[in-house]
Amino acid sequence: MGGQVGTSRRAALDGDALLARLYVLADAVGARGAFLGTLALLLVVFYFPVGAVLATAITRGAGLSVAPVWETLTDRFYFGVLAGVLSDPQSAPGALLGWASAGFPVVSTGLFGFTAYLAVLGTAGAVVVGLPGAFVLARYEFPGRTLVRSLTVVPFVLPAIMVAVGFTAMFGTHGALNAVVGLVGLHVDVAFTVPLVVAALTFYNAPLVTRFVVAAAETVDARTVETARSLGAPRWRAVLDVVVPQLVPSVLAAVLLVFVFDFMAFPIVLALGGLRLATVEVWLYHLATRLRLSQAASLAVLEAAITLGLTYVYLRYERTGGAGTAAATVERVPLRGGLTAGRVLAVVYAVLAVVLFVGPLASMVAESLTRGGVLSGANYGFLLAQQLGAGGTRPALAVRNSLLFAVGAVVLAVPMGASVAAVTSRDGRVHRVTGALLMAPLAVSGVVLGIGLLQGLVFGVTLFGVHVSVAGPLAIVAAHAVVGYPFVVRNVAPLLARVSDDVRDAARTLGAGPARAFRDVTLPLVAPGLVAGAAFAFAISVGEFNATVVLARSPGQYTMPVALERYLVTPSLGPALGPAAAMGTVLLVVTAASFVIVERLGGRWEP
Amino acid sequence: MGDSGSPGAWLKSKFEAAHDGVTVKWRTPTSGSSNLTEFVQRARRGASIDADVYVGLNTDELVLVDQKLDSPLFADVHGDLSHVGDLKKELRGLDSKGRAVPYDTGYITSVADATALDRLPTSFDDLASARYENDLLMENAQDTDTGKAFLLWSIHAKGSGGYLDYWKSLLDNGVHVLGTWSAAYKAYTNGEAPIVVSYSTDQVYAANNGENLQKYTVDFLDDQGYANPESAAVFAGSDQRALATAFVDFMLSPSAQKHIPQLNYEFPSTTTGSLSGNFQKYAKVPSKPVTFTYDDLAGKVSGWVDKWARLVAQH
Numbered sequence: 001m002g003g004q005v006g007t008s009r010r011a012a013l014d015g016d017a018l019l020a021r022l023y024v025l026a027d028a029v030g031a032r033g034a035f036l037g038t039l040a041l042l043l044v045v046f047y048f049p050v051g052a053v054l055a056t057a058i059t060r061g062a063g064l065s066v067a068p069v070w071e072t073l074t075d076r077f078y079f080g081v082l083a084g085v086l087s088d089p090q091s092a093p094g095a096l097l098g099w100a101s102a103g104f105p106v107v108s109t110g111l112f113g114f115t116a117y118l119a120v121l122g123t124a125g126a127v128v129v130g131l132p133g134a135f136v137l138a139r140y141e142f143p144g145r146t147l148v149r150s151l152t153v154v155p156f157v158l159p160a161i162m163v164a165v166g167f168t169a170m171f172g173t174h175g176a177l178n179a180v181v182g183l184v185g186l187h188v189d190v191a192f193t194v195p196l197v198v199a200a201l202t203f204y205n206a207p208l209v210t211r212f213v214v215a216a217a218e219t220v221d222a223r224t225v226e227t228a229r230s231l232g233a234p235r236w237r238a239v240l241d242v243v244v245p246q247l248v249p250s251v252l253a254a255v256l257l258v259f260v261f262d263f264m265a266f267p268i269v270l271a272l273g274g275l276r277l278a279t280v281e282v283w284l285y286h287l288a289t290r291l292r293l294s295q296a297a298s299l300a301v302l303e304a305a306i307t308l309g310l311t312y313v314y315l316r317y318e319r320t321g322g323a324g325t326a327a328a329t330v331e332r333v334p335l336r337g338g339l340t341a342g343r344v345l346a347v348v349y350a351v352l353a354v355v356l357f358v359g360p361l362a363s364m365v366a367e368s369l370t371r372g373g374v375l376s377g378a379n380y381g382f383l384l385a386q387q388l389g390a391g392g393t394r395p396a397l398a399v400r401n402s403l404l405f406a407v408g409a410v411v412l413a414v415p416m417g418a419s420v421a422a423v424t425s426r427d428g429r430v431h432r433v434t435g436a437l438l439m440a441p442l443a444v445s446g447v448v449l450g451i452g453l454l455q456g457l458v459f460g461v462t463l464f465g466v467h468v469s470v471a472g473p474l475a476i477v478a479a480h481a482v483v484g485y486p487f488v489v490r491n492v493a494p495l496l497a498r499v500s501d502d503v504r505d506a507a508r509t510l511g512a513g514p515a516r517a518f519r520d521v522t523l524p525l526v527a528p529g530l531v532a533g534a535a536f537a538f539a540i541s542v543g544e545f546n547a548t549v550v551l552a553r554s555p556g557q558y559t560m561p562v563a564l565e566r567y568l569v570t571p572s573l574g575p576a577l578g579p580a581a582a583m584g585t586v587l588l589v590v591t592a593a594s595f596v597i598v599e600r601l602g603g604r605w606e607p
Numbered sequence: 608m609g610d611s612g613s614p615g616a617w618l619k620s621k622f623e624a625a626h627d628g629v630t631v632k633w634r635t636p637t638s639g640s641s642n643l644t645e646f647v648q649r650a651r652r653g654a655s656i657d658a659d660v661y662v663g664l665n666t667d668e669l670v671l672v673d674q675k676l677d678s679p680l681f682a683d684v685h686g687d688l689s690h691v692g693d694l695k696k697e698l699r700g701l702d703s704k705g706r707a708v709p710y711d712t713g714y715i716t717s718v719a720d721a722t723a724l725d726r727l728p729t730s731f732d733d734l735a736s737a738r739y740e741n742d743l744l745m746e747n748a749q750d751t752d753t754g755k756a757f758l759l760w761s762i763h764a765k766g767s768g769g770y771l772d773y774w775k776s777l778l779d780n781g782v783h784v785l786g787t788w789s790a791a792y793k794a795y796t797n798g799e800a801p802i803v804v805s806y807s808t809d810q811v812y813a814a815n816n817g818e819n820l821q822k823y824t825v826d827f828l829d830d831q832g833y834a835n836p837e838s839a840a841v842f843a844g845s846d847q848r849a850l851a852t853a854f855v856d857f858m859l860s861p862s863a864q865k866h867i868p869q870l871n872y873e874f875p876s877t878t879t880g881s882l883s884g885n886f887q888k889y890a891k892v893p894s895k896p897v898t899f900t901y902d903d904l905a906g907k908v909s910g911w912v913d914k915w916a917r918l919v920a921q922h
Contacts (some may be wrong), residue, residue, distance in 0.1 A: 077917050077920075077921060108921070110921075111920065161789075164790065165793060168793070172797050172798075173798055174797060191799045192783050192785075270786035271785075274747065274785040274790075275747045275749075275784040275785075275916065275920055276778075276783070278919075278920040283920065286916065290644075290671065291644055291648075371816075372817060373818075391616055391633075455648060455652060459648075459649065459654035
């Protein structure tokens with residue numbers, strides 16, 4: 001395709017000549033060049049600053065020491081019975097016998113045990129809610145399908161305090177749910193309990209499962225289904241044998257990311273569960289606010305050991321999806337039609353989605369439109385006064401900054417993610433270890449990253465007699481890209497693994513350079529993953545708080561969540577949440593509109 | 608603190624008007640107490656402080672600062688303040704080293720919804736009784752002003768040897784320990800529980816918004832409330848020591864004391880300040896205010912808070 005150069009029009013010739021030059025450039029830089037650039041950026045804004053903080057967990061006095069980590073491992077508060085076994089292994093058999101003779105009572109698993117428990121429940125919730133959503137979006141055609149798909153990522157950016165407000169309004173003692181079930185004499189009491197926290201974790205992460213799997217489903221090769229059916233397999237059998245294996249790597253990728261996210265969950269757990277349901281990251285945050293930095297660092301090292309270990313295990317299975325091409329994708333069927341199990345599921349799912357996703361968001365909007373219990377425009381009046389008054393936190397500036405940072409972060413994160421996916425996609429232990437370590441921005445405590453950026457970059461270091469300090473808008477964009485790029489990697493890698501080497505080699509034999517082969521062969525297949533990854537990178541940037549606050553060099557470099565937080569802690573406002581809810585509503589509208597635009601732009605490359 | 612109508616904007620405009628060629632720049636706090644911890648980290652790493660005055664310091668935070676730093680972060684300025692003699696008697700001994708200058712004070716107390724409860728709790732022991740099971744909302748004592756004040760108040764009441772047993776009974780009784788004051792207060796106004804650890808000025812806000820005051824009944828336990836003064840301090844490394852001290856002194860002036868505390872929903876720290884309007888009517892003062900001074904807290908507060916937090920998180 002596109003082999004013949006048009007001779008009738010100069011413009012076309014110039015265009016193709018330019019493109020050809022770009023391919024030469026891309027071939028020269030190559031995936032390896034982009035990969036090295038990515039490494040350099042990661043080194044400056046991630047590995048160096050975070051490493052400096054984590055190093056305090058493996059040093060004591062002047063020398064290396066395992067003591068800080070060992071003290072954490074053998075502390076019953078953190079590891080429960082495991083700590084007891086570690087600190088006194090010889091007592092373990094006796095303790096085991098005692099436990100058995102006592103009838104196997106519930107044992108303490110410490111803060112890490114509780115965190116893992118919560119993460120397992122949260123991941124299960126995300127899969128149970130997310131997979132049917134993916135099925136509906138991938139299987140059925142209905143008006144607004146692409147809009148809904150674009151908006152799936154919205155929950156991801158919402159500040160925890162607003163989600164907490166929404167969940168209380170929806171599921172609280174006097175919430176909307178109780179108003180409904182109260183009609184039949186029931187009452188749901190879930191405030192400050194594990195089920196409510198799990199529901200909120202599901203709210204955040206089920207969309208991730210949906211989005212990942214939809215991206216993969218849209219590149220399933222329909223011909224494989226047809227082949228199976230022509231051999232006499234019933235439809236369900238063909239789907240099970242042919243489609244499901246192609247989706248498994250993306251499902252696993254989503255499960256891994258959701259588990260890691262849930263394991264590190266912090267603001268939402270704090271907002272809905274408080275200290276009694278503290279996770280490791282909640283505890284770490286409180287340690288940091290009280291400047292117990294080396295203890296916080298040893299917790300972060302253990303957290304990262306667990307999350308990176310899981311990533312490594314996952315990478316063993318990433319390449320199991322089998323080959324495919326995007327030449328012919330499975331046709332979606334209209335949602336309207338005869339009654340089938342699938343269509344019933346779709347309707348049930350829509351109701352659930354309204355309760356779980358739309359409900360909390362709508363209650364935030366409602367909060368922004370009331371003051372003292374009555375309908376009021378006062379909260380938006382407050383935003384306007386902030387915008388026009390001197391010295392206020394201006395909402396329009398926050399919107400502008402958020403969008404600029406997010407666009408910058410996407411522009412950086414997409415090539416970073418694509419190059420890392422390409423270079424680490426090969427099989428083998430070295431590639432898996434590298435791949436896991438490059439996921440560290442997801443797997444390392446956000447609180448520790450904030451401390452690292454402050455101490456390592458903002459305070460600066462002296463190199464060759466010159467004091468170097470890194471902060472400001474470019475540093476914010478770089479930090480956002482670093483935190484967001486793992487999403488691009490994990491979205492793209494499973495799809496990339498399905499690009500058969502034969503097809504790529506065939507293109508190369510026909511004279512296409514690597515960049516040209518990438519565009520013609522690889523890109524169409526990984527495009528849905530790139531777009532989904534870009535959407536997540538955008539969302540991560542818009543929702544990011546810690547690094548933004550730390551790296552802002554002038555008071556005017558605030559984003560939407562930062563403005564929201566400022567309105568929340570303004571003492572002269574009293575306890576009103578309305579102004580923050582109004583800012584949350586602005587954030588909701590701006591990000592929703594952005595996702596639609598990102599997907600429209602990205603959709604041009606989709607098959 | 609920079610928005611118009613806020614205490615910060617008021618101080619800036621008045622102080623600049625009185626001092627030619629001086630510009631007051633507020634650095635907006637990031638969140639909670641992390642602003643102070645940033646300065647401690649800067650001092651530890653030898654990074655520049657770039658600020659002259661810190662506003663919004665709690666006494667226990669001063670203890671934390673001293674524990675983490677070898678050389679003082681803040682300067683002794685009490686001797687240079689013209690209004691220091693106006694401080695209320697109970698606030699004069701707050702910091703024996705003369706660094707913290709309290710510019711307002713408030714009382715942390717339980718606030719109860721009298722429309723939902725037949726009888727309000729009157730003591731700490733009441734709160735732990737079956738009658739008030741699952742009824743109390745509070746905030747994390749590790750890093751919120753109100754939660755920390757409530758914990759310190761309970762230690763004042765039950766003693767450092769007995770407070771953990773008291774908290775065990777409170778946890779068994781279903782106390783909710785939320786992350787921030789606004790989360791706890793929001794849960795309270797939503798009716799999740801009828802008692803919240805909050806401020807003795809809560810009715811002022813309710814009155815300003817025309818709400819039912821019964822729902823925000825200030826409920827002092829054992830006739831006490833925990834006084835939590837908010838202080839300003841001058842950085843020891845400031846190259847504008849005289850001007851910075853003048854600014855802190857200005858915060859204690861009669862005109863500032865008539866404005867600043869009320870804008871913060873707090874009480875004046877001096878005898879020259881006064882309350883007006885709804886403050887005069889609805890801001891409550893306990894008959895037996897209690898507090899711990901710097902000297903009471905030094906060397907102890909970290910251990911108290913740590914033991915409490917571990918008890919709560921594993922319960």
